[in-house]
Amino acid sequence: MSKPPVGFVPPWASAVALIGLLLGLAVATDLVGSVVLTRFATRLYIDVILVLGLQIFMGNTNILWFPHIGFMGIGAYASAIFSMAPLQKTLALPELYPFLAELHLPFVPALLAGALVAAAVAAAIGLPLMRLSDFPAVITGFAVLVIIHVVLTHWEAVTNGPQTLFGIDDYTGLWDAAAWACLFVAVALLFKESKVGLQLRASRDDLVSAGAIGVNVVAVRWTAFVLSAFVAGIGGGLFAHFITSFTPKAFFLTETFVVLAMLVIGGPATVTGAVVGVIAVTIAYQSLRWTENALNAAQIFERNVAGLSDVALAIGLVLVLVLRPAGLFEWHELAPPGLRRLLSWRRGAEG
Amino acid sequence: MIQALAFVVDVLSLGSLYALMALGLVLVYGILRLVNFAYGELIMIAGYTLYLLNGSPVPWLVMAACAVVAAVLASVLTERVAFRPVREKSLTAMLITSFAVSTLFQNAALLFISPRARVVPLPDLFSESLVVGGLFVPIRDLIAVAVTLIMLAAFTVLLNRTVLGIALRAAADNFRMTRMLGVPANLIISVAFAISGLLAGTVALFWLGRTASVTPGIGLEPLIVAFVATVLGGLNSLVGAVVGGYALALITVGINTFLPQVLVDYRQAFAFGLVILILLFRPEGLVWTGRHSRT
Numbered sequence: 001m002s003k004p005p006v007g008f009v010p011p012w013a014s015a016v017a018l019i020g021l022l023l024g025l026a027v028a029t030d031l032v033g034s035v036v037l038t039r040f041a042t043r044l045y046i047d048v049i050l051v052l053g054l055q056i057f058m059g060n061t062n063i064l065w066f067p068h069i070g071f072m073g074i075g076a077y078a079s080a081i082f083s084m085a086p087l088q089k090t091l092a093l094p095e096l097y098p099f100l101a102e103l104h105l106p107f108v109p110a111l112l113a114g115a116l117v118a119a120a121v122a123a124a125i126g127l128p129l130m131r132l133s134d135f136p137a138v139i140t141g142f143a144v145l146v147i148i149h150v151v152l153t154h155w156e157a158v159t160n161g162p163q164t165l166f167g168i169d170d171y172t173g174l175w176d177a178a179a180w181a182c183l184f185v186a187v188a189l190l191f192k193e194s195k196v197g198l199q200l201r202a203s204r205d206d207l208v209s210a211g212a213i214g215v216n217v218v219a220v221r222w223t224a225f226v227l228s229a230f231v232a233g234i235g236g237g238l239f240a241h242f243i244t245s246f247t248p249k250a251f252f253l254t255e256t257f258v259v260l261a262m263l264v265i266g267g268p269a270t271v272t273g274a275v276v277g278v279i280a281v282t283i284a285y286q287s288l289r290w291t292e293n294a295l296n297a298a299q300i301f302e303r304n305v306a307g308l309s310d311v312a313l314a315i316g317l318v319l320v321l322v323l324r325p326a327g328l329f330e331w332h333e334l335a336p337p338g339l340r341r342l343l344s345w346r347r348g349a350e351g
Numbered sequence: 352m353i354q355a356l357a358f359v360v361d362v363l364s365l366g367s368l369y370a371l372m373a374l375g376l377v378l379v380y381g382i383l384r385l386v387n388f389a390y391g392e393l394i395m396i397a398g399y400t401l402y403l404l405n406g407s408p409v410p411w412l413v414m415a416a417c418a419v420v421a422a423v424l425a426s427v428l429t430e431r432v433a434f435r436p437v438r439e440k441s442l443t444a445m446l447i448t449s450f451a452v453s454t455l456f457q458n459a460a461l462l463f464i465s466p467r468a469r470v471v472p473l474p475d476l477f478s479e480s481l482v483v484g485g486l487f488v489p490i491r492d493l494i495a496v497a498v499t500l501i502m503l504a505a506f507t508v509l510l511n512r513t514v515l516g517i518a519l520r521a522a523a524d525n526f527r528m529t530r531m532l533g534v535p536a537n538l539i540i541s542v543a544f545a546i547s548g549l550l551a552g553t554v555a556l557f558w559l560g561r562t563a564s565v566t567p568g569i570g571l572e573p574l575i576v577a578f579v580a581t582v583l584g585g586l587n588s589l590v591g592a593v594v595g596g597y598a599l600a601l602i603t604v605g606i607n608t609f610l611p612q613v614l615v616d617y618r619q620a621f622a623f624g625l626v627i628l629i630l631l632f633r634p635e636g637l638v639w640t641g642r643h644s645r646t
Binding site: 303 | 380386433442446460617626
């Protein structure tokens with residue numbers, strides 16, 4: 001067997017490091033026990049899941065990918081419909097089709113079923129889209145996001161149209177979100193190093209050469225797209241049962257911008273980048289949100305302050321793109337402390 | 352008969368705005384391969400300039416000129432400050448930057464002005480109509496068509512008769528080669544962004560004229576329109592962009608006139624479904640402009 005390249009950390013080791021980081025945060029949050037902090041951390045884990053899903057596709061293909069949040073929306077609406085009690089549905093969605101109105105699943109099956117709906121939509125529309133690269137791929141992605149948004153906004157029987165869908169049970173706790181986030185960290189790392197992941201990254205680095213050595217680019221991209229939509233669907237389902245009422249606007253350009261910024265700032269090519277990007281951006285973004293709220297509560301200015309956090313995020317994103325275009329973690333995944341040295345020591349001993 | 356005429360007037364006036372928008376987008380795309388997501392915000396900036404000048408004693412035409420100049424300046428400045436530093440890095444970086452700039456402008460408007468709609472001043476002429484044999488034609492629409500024709504004519508002369516125009520066309524055709532032949536890249540790009548801003552600023556006057564107000568999110572719809580029109584006409588062709596603009600107006604007005612309301616709600620979905628189909632099966636656009644697309 002050939003030796004792995006210098007600096008290569010096996011995916012299980014990065015998984016241990018990243019999951020350790022996420023679990024550490026969850027334990028610390030649990031010990032503090034503050035309601036505000038717990039909600040903050042739960043939202044953070046949901047964002048970790050969403051950005052991991054985005055990393056699976058965008059990180060391994062380097063295609064700027066807009067529709068991701070649309071699949072989050074599909075997962076959110078689908079899982080909410082699956083988990084809502086029939087009586088509640090007659091209030092929230094009076095025009096819902098009878099077979100859906102009677103359906104009532106527990107939380108985790110509803111979550112999985114919602115994500116499967118998102119993945120099924122991706123699988124159905126994916127094959128032709130995966131042929132495109134560069135700008136046409138970006139604009140079709142944008143088109144898919146707009147189409148999903150239009151359908152969510154106007155399919156009143158299922159989504160309550162542009163109005164708020166309310167009455168979803170508050171199932172998502174800190175540990176639910178943390179557990180799914182840890183699971184998907186492992187999935188994203190294993191996918192990246194899997195056969196499909198390697199072929200995908202080869203096609204990212206050189207499309208023509210990858211095709212020439214027999215990589216079926218459309219097929220590997222399609223696999224990544226479906227997996228990424230599934231992860232987005234789970235993220236959406238957790239979001240729905242965390243926030244408990246939302247409109248289709250929650251799954252459009254604002255949210256898209258936030259997850260894109262998180263991934264790009266962290267470094268799209270690495271799973272570590274996805275996780276660290278979420279943590280870094282969430283802390284900065286939420287502090288500014290709290291500042292906004294505090295300013296508004298204190299009524300320092302005559303009108304409400306809004307948009308400060310997004311302005312800062314946009315400036316931060318452009319700065320990262322100018323100064324460090326590949327993000328904070330460009331190449332190397334996080335490894336447990338000391339492991340890298342241990343690995344290079346072993347290589348030295350063998351050679 | 353009158354309905355048919357009204358239909359034609361609607362298509363022509365809406366198509367003129369769409370054509371100018373698409374032209375501004377494709378001009379920059381041709382040179383940089385950048386689809387400028389911040390393009391719609393130029394309309395917002397022109398709108399807020401009008402709003403801020405509201406109540407000042409200057410005549411409306413001066414306010415309008417200021418609004419157009421503001422759009423041009425914003426366009427050139429964003430290129431200088433945001434796009435130029437990432438230009439050499441990657442296409443994805445440039446696209447994300449333009450998305451970030453768009454978010455930045457929108458939220459700056461939220462932060463410094465207001466999330467609510469603001470009234471923009473319009474000349475009285477804009478709310479008057481001409482009555483021709485029972486057909487009401489808003490004068491605003493006629494002015495829009497006239498201004499578009501004048502701008503397209505001027506633009507054609509610029510592109511065909513001046514050194515700058517020839518350099519622009521050469522850059523749109525093969526940017527690297529044009530640079531090697533000694534055309535200064537930064538100048539050409541700045542000019543392209545300036546013209547793009549000029550077109551957006553001009554469109555803004557008529558776009559805002561429809562609702563007489565401006566909101567932070569007003570740029571999204573014109574941006575989407577420009578995307579769709581550009582793809583309809585083929586991404587690499589300036590003529591195609593103009594034709595695509597009018598074609599999209601024909602489709603839009605047709606859907607609004609002939610289809611039931613349920614389907615009208617979904618018209619954006621149809622438009623973007625069409626975009627996907629065109630990109631998949633006819634990336635050179637629906638309109639044959641006598642030139643093959645390059646990649």
